[in-house]
Amino acid sequence: MTTGKEATLHQRILSDIEGQIVSGAWPPGHRIPFEMDLAEQYDCSRMTVNKVLTQLARAGLIERRKRSGSFVTHPQAQSAVLEIHDIKSEVLSLNLPYSHKLTKLVKRNGRAEDARRLQYVGSLPVLEITCIHYAGPRPFCVEDRVINLDAVPEAADADFATLPPGPWLINQVPWSTAEHQIRAIAAESDAAANLDVQKGTACLVVERRTWSAAGPITHVRLTYPGDRHSLVARFTPSS
Known part of the structure; x- marks a missing residue:
């Protein structure tokens, strides 16, 4: 069972990594820090980090490669794009x-x-x-x-x-x-x-x-x- 503290930490790690990707600070092809490094940075278990990276991969924001790590995905080409205008x-x-x-x-x-x-x-x-x-x-x-x-x-x-x-x-x-x-x-x-x-x-x-x-x-x-x-x-x- 996931505790409230674990859920909050999960959301924090998720938001931090997603923010780096969406803002462009981590461009396509950028290597995400390894699980053990993220676990040390956030003082949490590797399982918590693994769940975050799995969620990001399912959302299409990162690509996970065996023995190589996780990388920011390259955006897929679209036939036309409608921007979000103010x-x-x-x-x-x-x-x-x-x-x-x-x-x-x-x-x-x-x-x-x-x-x-x-x-x-x-x-x-x-x-x-x-x-x-x-x-x-x-x-x-x-x-x-x-x-x-x-x-x-x-x-x-x-x-x-x-x-x-x-x-x-x-x-x-x-x-x-x-x-x-x-x-x-x-x-x-x-x-x-x-x-x-x-x-x-x-x-x-x-x-x-x-x-x-x-x-x-x-x-x-x-x-x-x-x-x-x-x-x-x-x-x-x-x-």
């Missing part, structure tokens, strides 16, 4: 003032819908957030988000009325994987009211999940009026 930067690029309004903040136990959104099996505490982002006086988009509080417990005490959850999360916790889904919808009553458009107006929805080696971090649904937003991806031919 909504405030998008608005300012239009030469319009940015603001946001927090309309919902609820800490609760996860439901089946949250498990689907986070792609998580089981139950976990979540923070449910709704924000309206403005470009000048007009709504720019509506943000509906759930945050896994097991992965980011600090979110429960964050002041999202001052700083939106998107940039707060980027500054708070490193993510290793992201997934985007883009689709068109006809605005339902709530979305239409928040965006100040007619019910049934064509809208663009961008859904994004992010993970770290420790599991899912957040799922966000961004809804934009269809006539006010477009997505552009620039890419080059694969070699």
Whole structure:
């Protein structure tokens, strides 16, 4: 059985190594310190270190080689990449003032819908957030988000009325994987009211999940009026 102290140490080692990789301090091909060295550094058993490295390998962040050690993996080529942009930067690029309004903040136990959104099996505490982002006086988009509080417990005490959850999360916790889904919808009553458009107006929805080696971090649904937003991806031919 894993004790609370062991679980906390496991998370600390995991976060430290993941942070070095995601920040670029340990680039692709970098050799991770050997298990015995990490065990000595953190004053723990090699079994604890082994579990951390196994979790990082399953997340695709490192590659473990027999008799050679563990190495930071080289990123896999993608046909196109959609970056995580800051909504405030998008608005300012239009030469319009940015603001946001927090309309919902609820800490609760996860439901089946949250498990689907986070792609998580089981139950976990979540923070449910709704924000309206403005470009000048007009709504720019509506943000509906759930945050896994097991992965980011600090979110429960964050002041999202001052700083939106998107940039707060980027500054708070490193993510290793992201997934985007883009689709068109006809605005339902709530979305239409928040965006100040007619019910049934064509809208663009961008859904994004992010993970770290420790599991899912957040799922966000961004809804934009269809006539006010477009997505552009620039890419080059694969070699």
